[in-house]
Amino acid sequence: MSKISIVLGSKSDMPVAEKAIGILKKLGVAFDIAVASAHRTPARVEELVKGSDADVFIAIAGLSAALPGVVASFTVKPVVGVPVSGALNLDAILSIVQMPPGIPVACVGLDRGDNAAILASEIIAIGDDAVRDALMSYRKEQADKVVADSEKVVSDAGC
Ligand code: RP5
Secondary structure, three states: OOOEEEEEOOHHHHHHHHHHHHHHHHHOOOEEEEEOOOOOOHHHHHHHHHOOOOOEEEEEEEOOOOHHHHHHHOOOOOEEEEEEOOOOOHHHHHHHHOOOOOOOOEEOOOOOHHHHHHHHHHHHHOOOHHHHHHHHHHHHHHHHHHHHHHHHHHHHHOO
């Protein structure tokens, strides 16, 4: 059973999805992944979302990024949208951020598949101690790296 379902608007969004996959594997959160376009295969999006046993969706899309909103239209489970960079960048960001009232989606930064996976895992962690512990360990790992980086900077500067 998947806790998180990742939906990509196109196979070309895979580099962003890889960031999410890396985090979910690190945290030990079960996930599934599929390509389903809001514009090219709307019926497939509906089928995937309505048939999913996941608790949270991550929807990754670029350009006129309707996918997160369309996923949200078929479920009351949380949806985290990831805008994918392209020629303009603001197009995808605004398409996700500016959802009309009533059907919200969360939006992380441009290409931030990693943050989408962390946010989705934090939602799962509300009712899952193992995921909460994995998130706490990851936070500590990041803090330890900052301290180690600082020590290296000081050492390299010869102070
Ligand atoms: C969006 O259009 C996809 O999410 C992708 O980011 C973008 C380009 O898609 P392809 O033409 O590469 O399939 O729907």
